[in-house]
Amino acid sequence: MTATVTSYRSTVETGRAGFGQVLRAEWTKFRTVRGWLVATAVAVLVMIVLGWLTGAGSHSSYNSGPGTPDIVGHPYVPIGPGGEAVQDRFSFVHRTLDGDGSLTVRVTSLTGAQVHPGPDPSGPGQSRPAPVQPWAKAGLIVKESTQQGSAYAAIVVTGGHGVRMQYNFTGDKAGPTGSVSAGAPRWLRLTRTGDTLTGYASTDGTVWTTVGSVRLAGLPATVQAGLFAASPSQENVTQHLGGGGRVTGGPSRLTAGFDNLDVSGGFAAGDWAGTAVGGDGTAGLDERTGFMQYGDRVSLTGSGDIAPDVTGSGDAMEQTLAGVFGTLTVMVVLGVLFVTGEYRRGMIRTSLAATPRRGGVLAAKAVVIGAVTFVAGLVAAAVTVPLAEHILRTNGNFIYPVSGLAQARVIVGTAALLAVAAVLALAVGTILRRSAGAVATVILLIVLPYILATAGVLPPEPSRWLLRLTPAAGFAIQQSLPAYPQLSRAFTPAFGFYPLAPWAGFAVLCGWAGLALAAAGYLLRRRDV
């Protein structure tokens, strides 16, 4: 009796081990380890829970004066024509302009003062002569209305930045440099033609240079035009070790002297009216509050600023994403384990025997861990931001409005940042082949520079260098508010302002990941396993 023996044949079709198969194998390895799936879910939850905690732990309230009850909320923040938060507080001497027109004036002096609160905190305070603030400004302005946040264009002389053409809060064009004094006065001219405004500057009133020309789309025919003066608060920043920074300083004042004021075009007849834009109520300006007219000469005193507002009034949206560090830690551990786990169990021998093209294995691993982390990060950030913003608003906080594009960049950028960090972890894990050392290396490379730079351990300049060179530069992609040069603010890392542009910072992180991946690929090919 003979039995027919049929040898076993696998039902799996034979095929080339293309990159698709390697990718599928690596995805199966990731998908079928229950602990890693749980860890990925934990990574998502960590960001959401910490975002919730950020919202729940931040309350804002204010009162309208001493002795009045606190109200949950924040003082009014004007919104500019571009949708951004702005500061719009200045002394304005104006007349109604209907249609086209032109203003010319000579600025003869700029005098600064610092305001110290008097014994009565609600009183006007004592002022003391002080140097003119670099961004204190006075000049000619054409503004849609005296409402805060309305469109405008202005030609100004500043305390330390020469002549500027500024418009709609974010726009700033540089003109001739130099300061203003009695011996070196400065002529300014602002003309309106339709919705185009052009600013000119001159040293003698005869030879004019064009500083800039801007189109303010939708500017109504009837506008307010005239002289203005503003002086931003003085800001001194003290870095506190281990506790961020402290801002001291106080309001300042600028008194500008004008003469040779001349207008032409559709100006309504009548006197010049003084308005403290952004002041309490509709306070007019008079001699007591800093608007004096004697003959041809005008003296105007102002405090405040016409500029974008990026610090001090509320929270930036990326503050809701502090949990990214928790997510990062978990995903770095996963990225490292994804390869060191193979070394520990000897699985790497099977993997490399099955796919002798070692670069392909590493690439497939990078794609899998990068994609998983990106998706997890995207889900986490997309849930966290609206949730935490909602809680922050409920608690009375102001959140700086940012464009939809910037919002998308912060959310997608956070996911991309996590994905690249996970790939970096994978590469370092391949290089070191040891879990603990690799995890510590990657976390120290990314998180420690961030803490050193932002927690006030280091002074601003070394902090900036850390955020240019280390992988922590990647967090720049989360910065939603630009550091406007026309603000004399402390744009230091401690206040969330990075030295590199968002995508440039992200590129630095990608560079680190790319280098590590190249080194890992080289070592993987050179070593036995």
Added chain:
Amino acid sequence: MRTALHAEWTKLRTVPGPCALLSGAVLLTVALSALVAAATTCATPGCARDLDTVKLSLSGVQLGQAVVAVLAVLAVGGEYSTGMIRTTLTAMPRRAAVLAAKAATVTGLVLVAGTVAVLGCVLAGRLILPGNGLTAAPGYPPLSLADGPTLRAAGGSVLYLALIGLLSLSVATIVRESAAAIGLVLGLLYLFPILLHVVTDPGWQRRLQQIAPSSAGLAIQATVGVHDLPIGPWAGLGVLAGWAAGALLAGALLLRLRDC
């Protein structure tokens, strides 16, 4: 117990890893401290009130603690990843004794390395700071261990490192996986300071600073404005000790209850 200690000492002594990590911890701690000291200048008159030169000179501990954590995690995690733990527990069935011996060995080593590192930091601060204008004239006498608060900050930093080692060792015993343990420990150490940065309520900030192992523990380094701290220096170190003791207890319990 003596034999258990001897065994653990042999394990740590005969592999190159711990030695490299300990010298790395010393080097990195002193290097970061020197860097921070070199980057700090007294340019404005305002610095005369705000700078805590002792804390500043000891800021390298922020980096050194991570290396100590790796060493402590590996002391336990290494046994699990190689399967050595089975041999260890067969040879010494009294599991609590094994953990105690490990903890004692690691703590001893960290105390020695920590002392060297902290002395290096103080020396770096003493040598570098006067060159940056932080001299006795604006109110910064050279760092000296004869000064009470400085001695407390320096000695406390050594204890802080030892407690971090103990905490890391315990966490590794609980999770039995080096990568996860080091992730957990570094998360605990570094996540709280970042959270402190975004939570704006003073009450919440205070509470977070009081319970966070690193923020509370590092209160031991403060020598300026000690009374305004959310938690006193020794109380802060006590909080960290509480974290370490709780983790050690949990680790011992799990080691007893689990197969290995």
